[in-house]
Amino acid sequence: MEFRLLGPLEVSSAAGPVRLGGTRQRAALAYLLLHANQVVSARQLTAALWPADEIPGTARKILQNAVWRLRRSLTVPDEEPDAAQLLTRAPGYLVRVAPERVDLLRFQRLAAEGRAALSVGDAERARGALREALALWRGPALADLAEVGLEWPELMALEQKRLDVMEDCFEVELQCGEHQSALRDLDAFVRAEPLRERAAQQLMLALYRCGRQADALGVYTRIHAALVEGLGLEPGRDIQQLQRAILAQDPQLDLPARLRPTPAPVSPAPGHPDGHASPPAGPRPPASPAPLPHPPSPPAGTRRFHAAGVTDAGSTVTGPAAGEEGVEEGAGAGSPASRPGPALGVFGPPNTPAHTDVTAEGTGRPHPGRSETRRPGSVLMLRFGFGAFDELSPGDADRILDSVCQLAREEITAAGGLVATSIGSMLLGVFAEDGDPDDGDSAERAVRAALAVRDFLVTAGATPLIQGLSVHAAVATGTALVCQWPGQPGAGRPWTGGDLVDRCEAMLSRTPPGEVHVCDRTRRLTQRRADYRRVATSPARWQVLTLQPDPAGDHA
Secondary structure: EEEOOOOEEEEEOEEEEEEOOOHHHHHHHHHHHOOOOHHHHHHHHHHOOEEEEEOOOOOOHHHHHHHHHHHOOOOOOOHHHOOOEEEEEEEEEEEEOHHHHHHHHHHHHHHHHHHHHHOOOOOOOHHHHHHHHOOOOOOOOOOOHHHHOOHHHHHHHHHHHHHHHHHHHHHHHHOOOHHHHHHHHHHHHHHHOOOOOHHHHHHHHHHHHHOOOOHHHHHHHHHHHHHHHHHOOOOOHHHHHHHHHHHOHHHHHOOOOHHOOOOOOOOOOOOOOOOOOOOOOOOOOOOOOOOOOOOOOOOOOOOEEEOEEEEEEEEOOOOOOOOOOOOOOOOOOOOOOOOOOOOOOEEEEOOOOOOOOOOOOEEEOOOOOOOOEEEEEEEEEEEEEEEHHHOOOOOHHHHHHHHHHHHHHHHHHHOOOOOEEEEEOEEEEEEEEEOHHHHHHHHHHHHHHHHHHHHHHHOOEEEEEEOEEEEEEEEEEEEEEEOOOOOOOEEEEEEEOOHHHHHHHHHHHHOOOOEEEHHHHHHHHHOOOOEEEEEOOOOEEEEEEEEOOOOOOOOO
């Protein structure tokens, strides 16, 4: 027999769901299960079932009848192992049950295992245990009884325990470098629980590692206001120190070095239809400070690999030498366009195993079956702003964001591109160059897709189709790293990233709402069909003004 408290109260046996009777019987069983394998006095049960000023004179008799009926409901054939027992034990009652038969007890065990693993640095074991613990929840604990007005301190304590475990889970994801994939859930959590400083710190760190320094500081501003105005308290020392570290771009906030190992040389595999060929490799110049809202750059030559926002492992990728293919024209060492920063990294399919590039010992090494190749093409990066959505619930905002991203996917696909991934409000599209790289076909298709998304969502006169929505787009042309994982030959989407994606994100960070910015190479390849305006303040250099209609009538 299974007992489920993490949601509406449910009891099931091998024969199916067990009928528990009315509210008093259900409440009595629930309270006993909250204290499973412990004696609960009749006085405690009575106080749990009735408000202090409404306890009837016949309360003890009503309780005895409820227990008697529950015993009948819980009676099971003798051959069922670990059968639960409702026993009378002075001064009250006891439910004797195997811990694995109660979801609450399993949750507590898994949470303790996850926290213990987290304390010793075993992130993989911690993540498995914590996620399994949270998966047991079907809604608020004993939601059906809470609906009828029962308010027990045990339920409030249990809800706090669930929130603690969620924060532990976020902590594991940050330790594993999965700040991209955790971002949306973390943001929703902090908006729902605005006074939980630990979660706010986690969100600040995730935003910072995603290159969103201003947003990270905005989270601190919100929690400072909530604490001061609501409780008259200043934020704690830890979150104040984190704010100062973000302002100073402290390198200690960056990903741990173990997530950025150096891979052994990998022989290029035959090109995927959406792949890219490798340019000559050369030393990456050291980065110089740039007034961009990004965290400090990692050591020269280091890159981060993300699959659908989940960091699997780091890898060293040496960029092309200055003046060679793949380096932005006019972008010198340390310029924003060539700066090695914590960009979106390598994107890939959501079903890619999160541990593919990390050995069982936890040491990041290149997977023996992974192939890497480079070929010319263009990347389009879109970001959607939702300034008017602050008052919406996280669920409503997510639904609007999903609709907007779906529209962008359709436009990219219609232009012959491949949607690498969508992470939060950012989306990456890849346009492979199958013919002569100097033809500019991929660059034109990427620009055309960017304008199509912008023009559909923001109508003439800069009036947004959705109130508060803004569209930012950037296109970069060059070479992009493509990784194909074993077990996926010719199937699924390869991972796309490298310096080209990093440069595109640097461009996007300076692109104003409603504009499409492109690099020098994209402009040169498309200037026969497009009009541009030079932008002095952006690493992208050029803003698209108009693009002639496609004479073919499609983007095949």
